Amino acid sequence: MPPPVPEQLSRTIEALYRAESGRVLATLVRLLEGLDLAEEAMHEAFAAALESWPQTGIPDSPRPWLISTARFKAIDGMRRRARVDGTQKDFALYTEARINEASLHNEEIDNEEIEDDRLRLICTCCHPALPPEGQLALTLREICGLTTEEIARAFLVSPATLAQRIVRAKAIIRDKAIPYQVPASQELPARLGAVLLVVYLIFNEGFSAERQAPNSAVRRSVWADFCSACSRNPRLMGLLGLMLLHESRRAARTSSDGDLILLEQQDRSLWNRDQIAEGISLTESALRSRRFGAYTLQAAIAAVHAESPSVASTDWRQITLLYTSCFGFSHPRLSN
Numbered sequence: 001m002p003p004p005v006p007e008q009l010s011r012t013i014e015a016l017y018r019a020e021s022g023r024v025l026a027t028l029v030r031l032l033e034g035l036d037l038a039e040e041a042m043h044e045a046f047a048a049a050l051e052s053w054p055q056t057g058i059p060d061s062p063r064p065w066l067i068s069t070a071r072f073k074a075i076d077g078m079r080r081r082a083r084v085d086g087t088q089k090d091f092a093l094y095t096e097a098r099i100n101e102a103s104l105h106n107e108e109i110d111n112e113e114i115e116d117d118r119l120r121l122i123c124t125c126c127h128p129a130l131p132p133e134g135q136l137a138l139t140l141r142e143i144c145g146l147t148t149e150e151i152a153r154a155f156l157v158s159p160a161t162l163a164q165r166i167v168r169a170k171a172i173i174r175d176k177a178i179p180y181q182v183p184a185s186q187e188l189p190a191r192l193g194a195v196l197l198v199v200y201l202i203f204n205e206g207f208s209a210e211r212q213a214p215n216s217a218v219r220r221s222v223w224a225d226f227c228s229a230c231s232r233n234p235r236l237m238g239l240l241g242l243m244l245l246h247e248s249r250r251a252a253r254t255s256s257d258g259d260l261i262l263l264e265q266q267d268r269s270l271w272n273r274d275q276i277a278e279g280i281s282l283t284e285s286a287l288r289s290r291r292f293g294a295y296t297l298q299a300a301i302a303a304v305h306a307e308s309p310s311v312a313s314t315d316w317r318q319i320t321l322l323y324t325s326c327f328g329f330s331h332p333r334l335s336n
Contacts, residue, residue: 045070134169238296244279
């Protein structure tokens with residue numbers, strides 16, 4: 001029986017799992033060409049870290065260590081299965097050769113390659129062949145590293161129900177042989193709506209009530225990966241602007257006791273002006289394109305609030321016009 005892992009190291013590895021599991025898994029899916037196999041190998045790599053790092057210390061670059069360890073774990077697992085089941089021999093040899101070839105071609109996987117891997121996995125998890133609830137559950141599980149229990153609480157369903165959604169989504173990817181790739185440019189507009197919805201819901205505060213700090217960092221990194229690949233798309237710029245404007249109010253949104261502070265009572269001096277400036281710039285660029293969507297209009301509403309030094313000076317008439325354009329009804333403040 002292995003010795004117990006020191007508590008501090010255990011917490012460090014848990015935090016590393018939160019921050020890096022999505023990146024590690026995405027690269028393994030590319031190398032292993034299978035979500036289930038990649039997930040199994042990744043979990044074995046983190047288990048190996050718990051066993052070896054108490055003796056060797058945490059590597060300077062944990063992510064390459066985890067990817068390399070997972071790759072060897074996958075090869076060992078395929079060899080074992082091939083010895084038990086002869087029909088698996090050819091598949092094991094082929095997969096091992098391909099993994100080794102990919103590793104030789106790119107021995108040191110750089111950050112750009114890893115972010116491309118994450119973008120491919122996001123697009124796979126958000127494929128239109130999957131039901132919307134399956135897209136969201138699978139993305140939260142595989143990209144963000146949230147547990148089944150955490151996602152189930154967010155959806156107000158039982159863990160068993162949520163687990164079934166994930167299982168069904170994986171089965172659709174496997175049975176339909178959904179490719180692990182970013183859609184071609186001509187396919188992207190039709191696919192973009194589902195991806196935007198999933199990314200926005202991931203960012204939404206409702207998924208981070210229990211562990212706000214680590215999950216918010218994960219959400220921002222997921223969005224950054226997608227935005228860096230599609231930054232010229234007006235719908236994406238509008239959504240990024242909206243999220244930056246929401247993020248700019250984070251420091252003023254809750255009290256020291258963790259209670260929610262409504263917009264009208266927030267201390268606006270705590271708002272992040274750099275994020276506001278960037279959010280407004282992106283929103284204006286999206287609006288100028290005249291090819292924007294509802295997220296951009298919501299960002300414009302948030303921008304009006306962000307530019308107002310007080311509630312009294314808010315341009316409520318402009319907000320009402322934007323609400324009408326976006327939601328089809330007037331803002332309640334001017335309806336009374």
